[in-house]
Amino acid sequence: MLERIRIVLIGTSHPGNIGGVARAMHNMGLADLALVAPRCEVITQDSISRASGADHLLHEAKVYPTLEDAVADCTLAVGASARSRTLPWPMISPRELAERLPGECQPENSHVALVFGREDSGLTNAELQRCHAHVHIPTNADFSSLNLAAAVQVIAYECRMAWLSQQGTVNTAQEDNDALATHIELERYFEHLERTLIAIEFHDPAQPRQLMARLRRLYLRARPEKMEMNILRGILSATEKAADQHRPRS
Amino acid sequence: MLERIRIVLIGTSHPGNIGGVARAMHNMGLADLALVAPRCEVITQDSISRASGADHLLHEAKVYPTLEDAVADCTLAVGASARSRTLPWPMISPRELAERLPGECQPENSHVALVFGREDSGLTNAELQRCHAHVHIPTNADFSSLNLAAAVQVIAYECRMAWLSQQGTVNTAQEDNDALATHIELERYFEHLERTLIAIEFHDPAQPRQLMARLRRLYLRARPEKMEMNILRGILSATEKAADQHRPRS
Numbered sequence: 001m002l003e004r005i006r007i008v009l010i011g012t013s014h015p016g017n018i019g020g021v022a023r024a025m026h027n028m029g030l031a032d033l034a035l036v037a038p039r040c041e042v043i044t045q046d047s048i049s050r051a052s053g054a055d056h057l058l059h060e061a062k063v064y065p066t067l068e069d070a071v072a073d074c075t076l077a078v079g080a081s082a083r084s085r086t087l088p089w090p091m092i093s094p095r096e097l098a099e100r101l102p103g104e105c106q107p108e109n110s111h112v113a114l115v116f117g118r119e120d121s122g123l124t125n126a127e128l129q130r131c132h133a134h135v136h137i138p139t140n141a142d143f144s145s146l147n148l149a150a151a152v153q154v155i156a157y158e159c160r161m162a163w164l165s166q167q168g169t170v171n172t173a174q175e176d177n178d179a180l181a182t183h184i185e186l187e188r189y190f191e192h193l194e195r196t197l198i199a200i201e202f203h204d205p206a207q208p209r210q211l212m213a214r215l216r217r218l219y220l221r222a223r224p225e226k227m228e229m230n231i232l233r234g235i236l237s238a239t240e241k242a243a244d245q246h247r248p249r250s
Numbered sequence: 251m252l253e254r255i256r257i258v259l260i261g262t263s264h265p266g267n268i269g270g271v272a273r274a275m276h277n278m279g280l281a282d283l284a285l286v287a288p289r290c291e292v293i294t295q296d297s298i299s300r301a302s303g304a305d306h307l308l309h310e311a312k313v314y315p316t317l318e319d320a321v322a323d324c325t326l327a328v329g330a331s332a333r334s335r336t337l338p339w340p341m342i343s344p345r346e347l348a349e350r351l352p353g354e355c356q357p358e359n360s361h362v363a364l365v366f367g368r369e370d371s372g373l374t375n376a377e378l379q380r381c382h383a384h385v386h387i388p389t390n391a392d393f394s395s396l397n398l399a400a401a402v403q404v405i406a407y408e409c410r411m412a413w414l415s416q417q418g419t420v421n422t423a424q425e426d427n428d429a430l431a432t433h434i435e436l437e438r439y440f441e442h443l444e445r446t447l448i449a450i451e452f453h454d455p456a457q458p459r460q461l462m463a464r465l466r467r468l469y470l471r472a473r474p475e476k477m478e479m480n481i482l483r484g485i486l487s488a489t490e491k492a493a494d495q496h497r498p499r500s
Contacts, residue, residue: 020397023400024397024400026393027390027393027394027396027400029389052395052397054393093411094407137407138410138411139278139279139410140276140278140279143276143277143303144277145277145303146277147273147302147399149400150270150277150399153400154403157387157407160389161345161388197488200485200489200491200492201488201492202488211481214481218472218474218482219472221472221473222468222472223471224468228464231464231465234452235447235452238447238450238451239450239452239492242449242450243489243492
């Protein structure tokens with residue numbers, strides 16, 4: 001899916017921004033960069049420095065004279081737009097865009113273009129009207145101008161999230177749960193804990209004041225692992241030993 | 251909600267990155283910027299240029315000597331981490347983080363810290379171990395290093411999306427978090443815990459074997475309440491007393 005997503009930059013004027021876009025793309029696994037009538041050199045010290053290791057995207061970038069040429073083979077073109085225009089267009093959020101991508105990218109040879117405008121003036125109405133939809137990154141109404149690389153970063157991140165969730169691997173899910181303490185291990189711990197608290201005279205079973213219930217709630221919430229249970233049991237044993245060692249015998 | 255989210259940058263070395271972070275924050279409606287031991291000037295031509303109109307955040311940024319100071323009043327601290335560490339910590343995605351924020355930010359006077367490390371080396375293990383959880387921006391495995399401002403941009407965008415979706419939804423009753431222990435209360439507990447473990451001869455600081463790190467991870471995961479913290483501190487005091495009482499005097 002990600003290889004079918006093309007980032008199209010129109011009339012970019014700062015090489016550093018192209019470099020920043022390349023870095024953001026490569027970070028998120030996008031590789032297809034198209035430049036429409038750039039108003040600056042593409043390969044410069046600044047663009048290579050901002051690309052920070054993703055400069056192969058700069059070298060592989062295709063340069064086109066017009067938006068038409070850049071998106072000719074695309075089945076979907078979505079333009080990034082900060083403002084609502086005189087003629088309202090279908091407007092989607094980056095997340096809504098991302099949700100459409102897996103379906104849009106499924107047909108063989110399909111390509112999707114995500115189009116970003118000039119640093120100073122964005123996309124023209126003519127360019128926006130060549131797009132199927134407009135994507136608007138929700139920003140602070142008082143300060144809506146995003147840096148070009150930052151805008152690509154947000155959109156590319158949503159693309160990657162959609163791709164990951166399609167893979168079924170978006171779960172940052174926990175390391176395997178094999179290691180979690182079992183119920184019986186927890187219960188043995190609570191018994192040991194109560195004995196120890198009595199030994200150090202912190203707990204009086206005749207006046208329990210919900211102490212054990214509170215401690216249960218705390219430790220159960222933490223979902224202790226076996227290894228952690230061993231540490232806590234070790235602490236209890238050391239506590240008993242320290243309390244008992246010098247205790248006067250009756 | 252957004253006003254309760256603090257972006258904490260540790261040891262930043264490029265003024266331009268601090269400016270880029272300020273712009274990303276202001277774009278998404280965040281305003282609380284904390285700098286821990288920055289390794290560069292904060293207000294420079296470069297930082298003001300990259301802030302691109304958000305330079306009031308640079309002027310209002312608070313500078314702290316340590317992470318501790320920057321997050322002392324926070325009930326939740328989440329560290330941005332690119333890699334999994336030797337000791338795995340609860341790891342969430344930016345979206346999972348965002349889903350937690352409305353609840354976390356609801357109690358009066360609550361503050362949430364999102365902590366970002368150095369450009370070259372990220373957060374140290376000690377810094378990561380002061381965080382309740384780690385947030386990992388899913389990146390291309392072959393090219394995972396995000397620019398600092400780009401990382402803040404992605405996280406701040408998710409914060410804003412969560413805030414926007416909260417505006418549009420009925421306020422679901424969150425459990426009351428008023429009672430959560432603050433960072434400084436937790437740190438005092440860990441200090442007390444370590445002293446006590448040394449006193450009962452369970453812990454040898456000369457051979458730490460990650461003991462304190464493991465205990466930190468366990469207790470931070472449980473998100474202790476103030477009341478629970480009091481119980482745990484009470485247990486430590488009773489343990490010290492029991493260990494000490496009958497100790498042979500030299």
